[in-house]
Amino acid sequence: MTTSQDIHLDSNVPGNPAYHFTILPPGSPAKAGWTKRPPLVPGARPGTQCVHAGVQPDPAYGAVMPPIYQTSTFAFRDVCTNAGYDYTRSGNPTRAALEEAIALLEGGEGATCTSTGMSAILVALNLLPHGSHLLCTVDCYGGTFRTLEHAKATYGLEVTYLDLADLDAVQAAFQDNTRMVWIETPSNPLLRLTDIQAVAQLAKAKGALTVVDNTFLSPLLQKPLALGADLVVHSTTKYLNGHSDVVGGAVVAAKGQVALTQRIQSMNNLLGTSQGPHDCFLVLRGLKTLQVRMRAHEAGAQQVAEFLATHPAVGIVHFPGLPSHPQHALAKAQQSGFGAMLSFELKEGNQANVDHLLTTLRWFTLAESLGGVESLVAHPASMTHASMTPEARKRAGITDSLIRLSIGIEEAEDLLADLAQALDSLP
Ligand SMILES: *Cc1c(COP(=O)(O)O)cnc(C)c1O
Numbered sequence: 001m002t003t004s005q006d007i008h009l010d011s012n013v014p015g016n017p018a019y020h021f022t023i024l025p026p027g028s029p030a031k032a033g034w035t036k037r038p039p040l041v042p043g044a045r046p047g048t049q050c051v052h053a054g055v056q057p058d059p060a061y062g063a064v065m066p067p068i069y070q071t072s073t074f075a076f077r078d079v080c081t082n083a084g085y086d087y088t089r090s091g092n093p094t095r096a097a098l099e100e101a102i103a104l105l106e107g108g109e110g111a112t113c114t115s116t117g118m119s120a121i122l123v124a125l126n127l128l129p130h131g132s133h134l135l136c137t138v139d140c141y142g143g144t145f146r147t148l149e150h151a152k153a154t155y156g157l158e159v160t161y162l163d164l165a166d167l168d169a170v171q172a173a174f175q176d177n178t179r180m181v182w183i184e185t186p187s188n189p190l191l192r193l194t195d196i197q198a199v200a201q202l203a204k205a206k207g208a209l210t211v212v213d214n215t216f217l218s219p220l221l222q223k224p225l226a227l228g229a230d231l232v233v234h235s236t237t238k239y240l241n242g243h244s245d246v247v248g249g250a251v252v253a254a255k256g257q258v259a260l261t262q263r264i265q266s267m268n269n270l271l272g273t274s275q276g277p278h279d280c281f282l283v284l285r286g287l288k289t290l291q292v293r294m295r296a297h298e299a300g301a302q303q304v305a306e307f308l309a310t311h312p313a314v315g316i317v318h319f320p321g322l323p324s325h326p327q328h329a330l331a332k333a334q335q336s337g338f339g340a341m342l343s344f345e346l347k348e349g350n351q352a353n354v355d356h357l358l359t360t361l362r363w364f365t366l367a368e369s370l371g372g373v374e375s376l377v378a379h380p381a382s383m384t385h386a387s388m389t390p391e392a393r394k395r396a397g398i399t400d401s402l403i404r405l406s407i408g409i410e411e412a413e414d415l416l417a418d419l420a421q422a423l424d425s426l427p
Helices: 046-052 093-106 117-125 142-155 167-173 196-205 258-271 277-287 290-310 328-334 351-360 390-396 412-424
Strands: 108-114 133-137 158-162 178-184 209-213 231-235 249-254 314-318 341-346 376-378 402-406
Touching (some): 046 093, 046 290, 093 108, 093 249, 093 277, 108 117, 117 142, 117 231, 117 249, 117 258, 133 142, 142 158, 142 178, 158 390, 167 196, 196 209, 249 258, 290 341, 341 351, 351 402, 351 412
Parallel strands (some): 133 158, 178 209
Antiparallel strands (some): 314 341, 341 402, 376 402
């Protein structure tokens, strides 16, 4: 029989027979090396990497999640000695954990984390010397287009927008001063693909850097660095964080590119675009579930695309996972999944019908952005791509009746029912 004397409310106190801990006095740092685990074995599978990458028990108290080092500056022990950090714009342990994680997931040498996806793009573009020429996907992200147009007008950057699927056109577009090729694949919002390996080869032969905006697929579904790209940029606002509660970005340099890694890291410091510790913590937390979220996103998107493709009110559906997609074979070869972004046109794509659809959906919030757990619907011509001139939109093939969906992780049956009620009640 157990008596009250036998019950120890706290096993971690002297007197309890189970007690076997050495308790360091409060404030003592954990012994150096005490909490370190061996580095991730290279063979760790992607879902395991998502959970563990960049994360070590904290050396101070053994905290399992990296603490949010919410500080602008770090004390020096003496004029020559600090603990590896001096000022948070230049470096912060919480950001370092996230950078290590993203670099590992992309298979890169190193990464730098920025305040937004746009500032990640700025870091990469600022590597270009004066007088450079850049080749860019014609239907790139609207903010990328706006930044490139600004750099054209203000800094004299030369830019050629073209369909990077046309390799002959790419080859012909190189100039003596072409220093960078900017790839977004799949592109936004038309889900056109670029053969990263083929374009990176052409760029390498011309001495130009290949940059891939990998926001749409995440490193789990596409590994541009393994295909020959020099840099990957991300809006971590999207899938990497995944919960629509933070904005952030990252730039990752390819394995072995030590100098390039240092350049992106010092450029982030120079521009003052580095990400704050609390936001880094949130992205690191989001990363842990990246694999399970991506699986749910993808499964839902495939079902939605197949449903739309057979609905009588729907015209063309742009989704790389449909066999009717002109680059379905490339998507299968280059990606390890089709992602969860798709766009489509209504057969009767007049303003009234488009408005009806955008405002009648229940589970799809009418909003910009993508990659969060909740499904979103957007009208690229008036929202995400409004910064493009009508001519530029036309050149890119973005019509006024194009509708873009970001499929969340809701149950597909609910999403299909919602789309059906909105499409079946078109005026
Ligand atoms: C959202 C997005 C960006 C910009 O990222 P922000 O975090 O909004 O600054 C860049 N590229 C792509 C493909 C995006 O979807």
